[in-house]
Amino acid sequence: MIQRRHFLRGLGGAVIALPFLETFAPKRALAAGYPPFAVFMRQANGVVQKTDEPEMFWPKNLGKLTKADLASQTDRAVSVLSDYADKLLVVRGVNFGFPGNGCGHSGGGNQCLTAAKVSDTPSGAGSLSMGESIDNRIARELQPAGVEPLTLYAGKMSGYIDEVLSYRGPKMLRAAERDPFVAYTKLFGAANIDAAALERLKAARSSVNDLVRGDMKALMSRTDLSKDDKNRLELHFQSIRDLETTMSCSLPDMRLAEMEAIQPKVGTSDNVQIVTKMQMDIIALAVSCGVVRAATLQIGDGNDSTEYTIDGKKQYSYHWISHRIQGDGDTGAPIDNAVEIHHGIDKIHGNLMKYLLDKLSSYTMGSGTLLDSGVVVWTNDLANKYHSYSNVPYVLAGGANGFLKTGQFIDAGDVTNNKMWNVVGSAVGCRNNGKNMDDFGDPSLSPGFIEAMMT
Amino acid sequence: MGVALGGGCVGSLGDAPGESSGTVGPVPKPDAQALETSRFPRLSHLQWENSVQDLLYLTQPSGISASFTGDPLGGVFDNNESSLLVTPGLWADFQLAAEELSVLATSDAAKVAKLMPANAPTEPTARAKAFLEHFGMRAYRRPLSPTELTAYLALFAKGKALVDGPDDFTKGVRLSLQAFLQSPHFIYRVEAGGADLPLSGFELATKLSYMLWNTMPDDALLTAASSGKLATPEGILTAAQRLLDDDRARVMVASFHHQLFQYDHYDDLNKDPVLFPNFTPALGADMKREAEMFVEEVVFKQDGGIREILTEPTTFVNKELAEIYGLQGTFGADFVKVSLDPKQRSGFLTRVGFLASNATKLEQHSIHRGVFINRRVICAKLPDPPNNVPPLPPAADYKTTRERVEKHTGVGTCGASCHGSLINPAGFAFEHYDALGQYKTEEHGNPINSSDTYPLDGKDVSYGDAVAFDDLLGESDQVHTCYAKHWLQYAYGRADQKADAPALADLAQESRKGARALILALTQTQAFRTRAPHQETP
Numbered sequence: 001m002i003q004r005r006h007f008l009r010g011l012g013g014a015v016i017a018l019p020f021l022e023t024f025a026p027k028r029a030l031a032a033g034y035p036p037f038a039v040f041m042r043q044a045n046g047v048v049q050k051t052d053e054p055e056m057f058w059p060k061n062l063g064k065l066t067k068a069d070l071a072s073q074t075d076r077a078v079s080v081l082s083d084y085a086d087k088l089l090v091v092r093g094v095n096f097g098f099p100g101n102g103c104g105h106s107g108g109g110n111q112c113l114t115a116a117k118v119s120d121t122p123s124g125a126g127s128l129s130m131g132e133s134i135d136n137r138i139a140r141e142l143q144p145a146g147v148e149p150l151t152l153y154a155g156k157m158s159g160y161i162d163e164v165l166s167y168r169g170p171k172m173l174r175a176a177e178r179d180p181f182v183a184y185t186k187l188f189g190a191a192n193i194d195a196a197a198l199e200r201l202k203a204a205r206s207s208v209n210d211l212v213r214g215d216m217k218a219l220m221s222r223t224d225l226s227k228d229d230k231n232r233l234e235l236h237f238q239s240i241r242d243l244e245t246t247m248s249c250s251l252p253d254m255r256l257a258e259m260e261a262i263q264p265k266v267g268t269s270d271n272v273q274i275v276t277k278m279q280m281d282i283i284a285l286a287v288s289c290g291v292v293r294a295a296t297l298q299i300g301d302g303n304d305s306t307e308y309t310i311d312g313k314k315q316y317s318y319h320w321i322s323h324r325i326q327g328d329g330d331t332g333a334p335i336d337n338a339v340e341i342h343h344g345i346d347k348i349h350g351n352l353m354k355y356l357l358d359k360l361s362s363y364t365m366g367s368g369t370l371l372d373s374g375v376v377v378w379t380n381d382l383a384n385k386y387h388s389y390s391n392v393p394y395v396l397a398g399g400a401n402g403f404l405k406t407g408q409f410i411d412a413g414d415v416t417n418n419k420m421w422n423v424v425g426s427a428v429g430c431r432n433n434g435k436n437m438d439d440f441g442d443p444s445l446s447p448g449f450i451e452a453m454m455t
Numbered sequence: 456m457g458v459a460l461g462g463g464c465v466g467s468l469g470d471a472p473g474e475s476s477g478t479v480g481p482v483p484k485p486d487a488q489a490l491e492t493s494r495f496p497r498l499s500h501l502q503w504e505n506s507v508q509d510l511l512y513l514t515q516p517s518g519i520s521a522s523f524t525g526d527p528l529g530g531v532f533d534n535n536e537s538s539l540l541v542t543p544g545l546w547a548d549f550q551l552a553a554e555e556l557s558v559l560a561t562s563d564a565a566k567v568a569k570l571m572p573a574n575a576p577t578e579p580t581a582r583a584k585a586f587l588e589h590f591g592m593r594a595y596r597r598p599l600s601p602t603e604l605t606a607y608l609a610l611f612a613k614g615k616a617l618v619d620g621p622d623d624f625t626k627g628v629r630l631s632l633q634a635f636l637q638s639p640h641f642i643y644r645v646e647a648g649g650a651d652l653p654l655s656g657f658e659l660a661t662k663l664s665y666m667l668w669n670t671m672p673d674d675a676l677l678t679a680a681s682s683g684k685l686a687t688p689e690g691i692l693t694a695a696q697r698l699l700d701d702d703r704a705r706v707m708v709a710s711f712h713h714q715l716f717q718y719d720h721y722d723d724l725n726k727d728p729v730l731f732p733n734f735t736p737a738l739g740a741d742m743k744r745e746a747e748m749f750v751e752e753v754v755f756k757q758d759g760g761i762r763e764i765l766t767e768p769t770t771f772v773n774k775e776l777a778e779i780y781g782l783q784g785t786f787g788a789d790f791v792k793v794s795l796d797p798k799q800r801s802g803f804l805t806r807v808g809f810l811a812s813n814a815t816k817l818e819q820h821s822i823h824r825g826v827f828i829n830r831r832v833i834c835a836k837l838p839d840p841p842n843n844v845p846p847l848p849p850a851a852d853y854k855t856t857r858e859r860v861e862k863h864t865g866v867g868t869c870g871a872s873c874h875g876s877l878i879n880p881a882g883f884a885f886e887h888y889d890a891l892g893q894y895k896t897e898e899h900g901n902p903i904n905s906s907d908t909y910p911l912d913g914k915d916v917s918y919g920d921a922v923a924f925d926d927l928l929g930e931s932d933q934v935h936t937c938y939a940k941h942w943l944q945y946a947y948g949r950a951d952q953k954a955d956a957p958a959l960a961d962l963a964q965e966s967r968k969g970a971r972a973l974i975l976a977l978t979q980t981q982a983f984r985t986r987a988p989h990q991e992t993p
């Protein structure tokens with residue numbers, strides 16, 4: 001490989017860093033009333049909750065959550081978040097609105113953040129969502145034009161079902177970045193540059209952009225283009241941005257060196273938790289610096305095939321464990337202790353969420369922390385081992401500047417997940433005709449909110 | 456289980472969801488279906504990397520595309536036009552790459568000279584024009600229009616004020632390079648002609664070189680385009696033959712099989728250290744290397760195709776692989792060509808990479824092997840696993856893996872429609888190969904049964920083991936149609952459509968003559984040479 005020079009780059013090409021870089025400094029004071037943000041962390045394959053198996057996920061009692069009580073419920077996966085009991089909002093009784101189309105995992109992934117229907121074609125493992133995702137809606141409404149929601153991934157890509165979460169619109173799946181070093185460089189990579197050089201760079205880029213826009217316009221002006229081709233060129237044209245400047249932040253060099261070192265092995269089972277934490281560092285930095293208001297982090301592929309290590313032993317593919325059999329289809333020899341192992345994997349995800357909450361809490365803001373300004377959602381694209389779409393897990397943390405009523409476990413009462421995203425979207429600042437957003441997801445779903453979530 | 460799997464497996468043999476049928480059923484008339492393809496298929500990241508290397512005369516790939524925003528899955532291959540979009544993230548990647556490359560490719564006078572035409576004038580404006588016409592032809596893969604040339608001349612002139620460089624001319628070159636590399640005419644394989652028109656010579660040159668080399672046309676191909684030599688199928692064939700004889704075609708053929716046969720799955724193998732003390736994770740790379748060398752041998756040295764890929768017992772091993780194959784003799788770190796025991800091994804499906812990556816850490820996975828063969832080799836119609844997976848019956852002791860699988864899924868059970876008739880018979884042929892791909896004659900002290908019956912080409916065929924099954928597959932119409940269908944997807948960079956059915960039937964016949972014959976035939980179809988009608992959007 002040719003040695004690369006360091007050039008200016010930044011988020012969506014629209015933002016570059018000014019020379020005064022800050023280091024990633026926990027306890028850095030931020031202004032109170034920081035713009036709210038949402039982070040969506042997705043686990044695959046459902047959780048161990050009450051079916052023909054015992055309840056091992058939700059807290060024991062509805063109502064107020066306390067640290068001591070939650071910590072004592074060690075047979076429940078949510079207990080690993082007991083340190084944050086007063087900041088949690090645990091919601092059961094939320095369902096996906098539509099059936100899958102030939103593949104439970106894919107259909108769940110399609111609806112997870114979209115509350116939209118699953119495509120007729122393609123179907124099966126290749127099915128797609130028929131609507132935009134909530135992170136896209138937040139970014140579209142609240143981030144500068146051309147700045148995309150942060151879309152990250154940790155772990156394997158098997159080539160069967162890979163990223164599933166973020167949609168620009170119907171059937172427009174957004175690729176996720178699985179390599180923390182690349183993700184970081186794209187967001188924050190920068191070089192020192194003086195003001196005069198910056199002006200020249202702006203002028204050079206805008207001259208080049210003008211020529212390229214001319215080429216694009218000539219192609220787009222044709223009347224004999226198919227709809228797909230029109231959309232293709234339109235997305236490209238809208239992606240061309242002139243240079244803007246902003247402040248930026250950075251991670252310590254040692255952390256970056258770790259990210260660079262792990263690059264060749266970002267997809268292995270052994271590294272999935274390490275990579276998840278690196279991606280979380282990037283998410284925390286990105287929201288603390290105000291460069292994004294919405295981020296997704298998918299852990300594992302569509303039907304997560306990571307071989308997690310539990311009790312010092314590398315286990316079977318998580319997908320196999322989730323179905324309790326040695327196989328990706330509907331048959332295989334039973335796996336011993338599969339329920340316990342799945343529960344252990346649920347706790348691993350809970351602990352990963354805790355890592356992110358710790359990071360966000362390390363930024364103090366007035367009387368609270370950065371976590372208080374935003375909301376982190378730990379969710380799943382399935383409810384349980386049966387590919388069920390009913391009672392999908394939603395564990396939220398952070399109050400979004402007081403919008404969300406935290407410190408409680410509630411039952412939403414068998415509602416569809418568009419209402420969940422209406423609450424979260426509104427908490428972050430999305431509006432519909434000037435009022436809280438109540439119309440997210442497929443129009444056939446009943447609009448509105450899960451009111452018990454809101455203060 | 457039976458309810459969920461339903462009738463999807465029985466009867467029509469065809470394709471995975473979202474893909475159209477091959478030779479099965481009546482062949483529609485050519486005008487019965489419209490072929491919808493993009494006018495702006497984007498270069499895949501591999502094609503982009505190769506193109507900038509050739510365009511800028513870099514001595515090695517820049518490696519820049521490794522950090523590009525990835526593309527979502529779009530079927531089996533990485534070049535499906537429907538998944539290849541320029542998003543804000545990728546546009547920023549392209550911009551930064553263009554800026555880096557504009558300096559990299561002009562870092563000394565000799566490099567700048569390479570980008571120039573022979574005998575360029577020295578007067579600055581005339582020299583700039585000569586550069587832009589010459590380089591523009593290669594970047595856009597066609598001559599620049601007068602309007603385009605005017606725009607580039609204006610940009611070139613701005614270079615001296617806006618970018619750094621040793622002299623004004625180099626500065627102009629650098630700024631122009633940034634625009635060339637970001638232009639849609641470089642990023643897309645633009646097909647500008649009207650519907651049902653033959654593609655222009657330059658468009659055909661581009662299509663040929665990206666299909667056969669995954670990169671831009673060379674000077675000879677552009678010359679052939681401008682002199683009208685690609686106007687006939689014969690002219691296209693002559694050009695295609697030259698391209699196919701080049702080493703770049705070998706890389707393309709390797710990439711096709713890498714994706715079709717999922718060599719990436721060899722990267723993260725995990726085997727039980729007690730049962731398989733000779734396993735190390737580094738073996739995955741050896742298995743990949745073996746597969747690559749094997750396919751190159753079959754396609755380019757033996758002029759074979761899918762039949763030989765499935766049946767040829769020649770392979771390449773180093774010391775570690777020789778041990779797994781049970782070969783006698785002295786082997787070292789280098790790979791050497793060997794002949795495997797033809798009673799135990801035939802082609803690709805009896806190679807350790809396929810066998811070990813479709814296995815658990817303890818034992819062979821008959822179902823996964825069967826699903827792979829049905830989907831990737833035969834193109835039998837299997838639905839995805841069912842939406843809901845009911846619990847299994849309690850564990851019981853079975854003598855062999857096969858017995859256990861049959862008990863749950865075989866003929867006479869509720870899983871019979873997919874597993875019993877299609878998946879299990881294909882997988883069971885390989886019961887002699889353990890989780891690492893080693894040949895074994897018994898399992899837990901019990902004899903191994905690798906015989907079965909599979910519905911191939913509309914009739915039930917029986918076989919005693921993998922070698923016999925592979926021989927049957929190698930002669931099967933379904934297998935040749937499947938191979939041709941995958942080649943069509945890769946060569947044309949799109950999903951196959953109903954309108955492709957007549958051409959696919961012909962291509963399946965060409966497949967019997969070998970992969971090279973099939974690839975050349977793909978340059979002779981109407982779909983290759985013309986743009987098909989499509990619905991217009993005012």
